[in-house]
Amino acid sequence: MQLISVFDVIGPNMIGPSSSHTAGALRIALMARKIVDKPIKDVTFILYGSFARTYHGHGTDRALLAGILGYDTEDKRIRESFRYAQEAGITFRFQPDTQETDVHPNTARILITDADGDLHNIMGESVGGGKARIREVDGLEVDINGDMPTMIIVHHDEPGVIARITDRLYLENINIAFIDLSRKNRNGEAVVVMELDSPVEEDVIRRLKKVPAVRKVIMLEF
Amino acid sequence: MIQFYTAAQLLSLCKDMNIPISEAMTLREIDLMETNLETIKRRMAHSWDIMKEAVREGREGGFRSMGGLIGGEAAKMKTHREEAGAVCGDMVSKAASYAMGVLEVNASMGLIVAAPTAGSSGVIPGVFCALQETYGFADEQMVEALMNAGAIGYLAMQNATVAGAEGGCQAEIGVAAAMAASAAVELMGGTPEQSLSAAGGTLATMLGLVCDPIGGLVEAPCQKRNATGAANALVNAEMALSGVQTLIPFDEMLQVMYRVGRSIPYELRETALGGIASAPTACELCKNGAACKK
Numbered sequence: 349m350q351l352i353s354v355f356d357v358i359g360p361n362m363i364g365p366s367s368s369h370t371a372g373a374l375r376i377a378l379m380a381r382k383i384v385d386k387p388i389k390d391v392t393f394i395l396y397g398s399f400a401r402t403y404h405g406h407g408t409d410r411a412l413l414a415g416i417l418g419y420d421t422e423d424k425r426i427r428e429s430f431r432y433a434q435e436a437g438i439t440f441r442f443q444p445d446t447q448e449t450d451v452h453p454n455t456a457r458i459l460i461t462d463a464d465g466d467l468h469n470i471m472g473e474s475v476g477g478g479k480a481r482i483r484e485v486d487g488l489e490v491d492i493n494g495d496m497p498t499m500i501i502v503h504h505d506e507p508g509v510i511a512r513i514t515d516r517l518y519l520e521n522i523n524i525a526f527i528d529l530s531r532k533n534r535n536g537e538a539v540v541v542m543e544l545d546s547p548v549e550e551d552v553i554r555r556l557k558k559v560p561a562v563r564k565v566i567m568l569e570f
Numbered sequence: 571m572i573q574f575y576t577a578a579q580l581l582s583l584c585k586d587m588n589i590p591i592s593e594a595m596t597l598r599e600i601d602l603m604e605t606n607l608e609t610i611k612r613r614m615a616h617s618w619d620i621m622k623e624a625v626r627e628g629r630e631g632g633f634r635s636m637g638g639l640i641g642g643e644a645a646k647m648k649t650h651r652e653e654a655g656a657v658c659g660d661m662v663s664k665a666a667s668y669a670m671g672v673l674e675v676n677a678s679m680g681l682i683v684a685a686p687t688a689g690s691s692g693v694i695p696g697v698f699c700a701l702q703e704t705y706g707f708a709d710e711q712m713v714e715a716l717m718n719a720g721a722i723g724y725l726a727m728q729n730a731t732v733a734g735a736e737g738g739c740q741a742e743i744g745v746a747a748a749m750a751a752s753a754a755v756e757l758m759g760g761t762p763e764q765s766l767s768a769a770g771g772t773l774a775t776m777l778g779l780v781c782d783p784i785g786g787l788v789e790a791p792c793q794k795r796n797a798t799g800a801a802n803a804l805v806n807a808e809m810a811l812s813g814v815q816t817l818i819p820f821d822e823m824l825q826v827m828y829r830v831g832r833s834i835p836y837e838l839r840e841t842a843l844g845g846i847a848s849a850p851t852a853c854e855l856c857k858n859g860a861a862c863k864k
Contacts, residue, residue, distance in 0.1 A: 354599050355613060357723035357732075357749075358685050358694075358716055361620050364676030365636065365788040367688045398786065405637040405787040405856075407679045427679040476733060478684065 360478045362421040368454055369399065369406035372474030374426065377415025379482050379494055380458045380470040382568050387463040391416055391440045397453035399474075400444035409442050412456060416440075421478060457484075488539040489530045494570045496525060496543040501556065502564040505531045505538040512559045513540065520552050537563075572597040577725055577766050577820040584762040591752065591762050592714045595721035614713045617683045621672075621695035624682050628671020628692075635677035637787040639855060644671030661704050662804055666797035669696030673793040686723045686732040689781075689788045690746035692796035694719055697750040697803050701757055711757065718756045719749035722769045729821070730828035734781035734840040737831025743792075743799040744776035744827065750803035751810070760811050768810035770823040772802055778830055780838035782845025785856030791846055 454474035471484035531538035631645030647667035656663030669692035751768035837844030
């Protein structure tokens with residue numbers, strides 16, 4: 349079991365009304381925003397389970413949009429996130445899906461179009477107490493909770509890619525706490541998610557992007 | 571290394587080092603979380619500021635909840651207390667109404683501190699602000715008292731649960747009230763034993779409370795249960811400070827609460843499928859409630 353801090357008990361500080369339906373929902377969208385890592389033009393939120401049934405009364409919709417805008421769970425602008433999104437030129441819509449039952453009760457799928465017109469498909473779950481995890485990025489299965497500095501590397505599945513990446517991190521004296529691999533198919537697109545004991549400098553990320561077969565490097569920090 | 575997993579270990583730590591529960595929890599945090607006293611004090615003072623601001627906002631009233639089921643109740647109680655006099659005395663009336671106000675702030679997407687959850691976020695600010703107004707405690711003392719409350723909540727998270735979906739309302743507002751009771755005892759000069767006795771007594775008197783929010787929203791009956799949770803905390807603190815003991819040790823009481831929680835039917839654990847949520851009037855109030863589509 350993870351160590352419980354006094355601030356896990358007296359906290360989080362958050363905009364109400366619900367840690368799972370408001371703060372946790374915001375965390376899903378905030379992680380999605382960081383994964384996309386480009387200006388966002390258009391968002392569709394598909395809501396499942398309890399999110400689909402009670403999203404309005406819990407402000408889940410406003411919280412999700414606030415996450416897309418990059419607000420944290422304490423930000424008083426959450427209540428007015430619809431207006432701020434409109435001002436930022438972001439178009440958005442919410443689609444509750446009450447038919448699908450084979451999902452975690454508090455799940456959101458977020459379809460994002462960025463400024464370059466590229467489409468991103470990210471799915472996350474709110475797992476209680478304001479905590480959330482991302483479970484899918486563009487069809488690839490992942491498990492990202494954002495508690496530690498997290499590096500996501502999308503690459504072409506071929507021998508030696510992981511070795512080249514970890515070698516780079518070793519040279520920078522960065523310790524990997526947790527590593528998880530997933531791929532669509534052999535020789536197809538693959539993703540490696542690493543939780544690190546320390547954050548990574550910009551120039552290290554630039555060098556990792558030059559590693560052969562690496563397509564995308566995303567660093568998540570909260 | 572300062573660490574404790576049970577109330578018994580916490581008590582012997584307090585005895586050996588001759589320190590209050592708040593200090594034991596502070597030392598644990600410093601040892602285990604790679605932090606320091608300054609950072610802890612600053613962060614907890616920020617949480618206390620948010621709590622006080624939520625009480626102030628709630629007392630003024632004038633807002634409506636997202637679900638439209640609550641709003642303005644704390645202001646009504648303030649008016650009655652000031653104009654007609656409080657039937658339960660100023661102290662309890664304030665604690666209860668402040669707790670209600672924080673739930674109004676929470677339900678209208680205002681800023682609160684989940685303590686331990688958003689649904690139970692009114693209890694500690696309610697009790698704490700009423701105590702501070704009545705006895706004139708300094709903010710630093712209130713911040714220390716939050717560490718005491720944190721110790722009780724930590725023991726509940728470590729050994730049982732604070733999630734309504736797992737343990738019902740007794741695990742959320744019950745634990746929040748136990749935290750407030752223990753902290754109130756320390757503030758009023760009681761011993762660590764008396765703090766744990768007050769916390770255990772609170773759990774015992776809220777045992778079995780189900781979680782059945784109308785429409786699945788954190789509004790009703792959550793708001794009133796925060797109010798009575800605050801009153802319960804003060805009554806149990808009073809008993810403990812008077813030397814009235816809780817017969818069952820706190821560690822055992824947590825296990826009792828946990829076992830009872832897991833035997834509460836699924837319909838009465840935050841699903842809005844039973845209890846008050848399924849009363850005909852509740853269904854009329856919220857046309858989208860889960861229980862009402864059956």
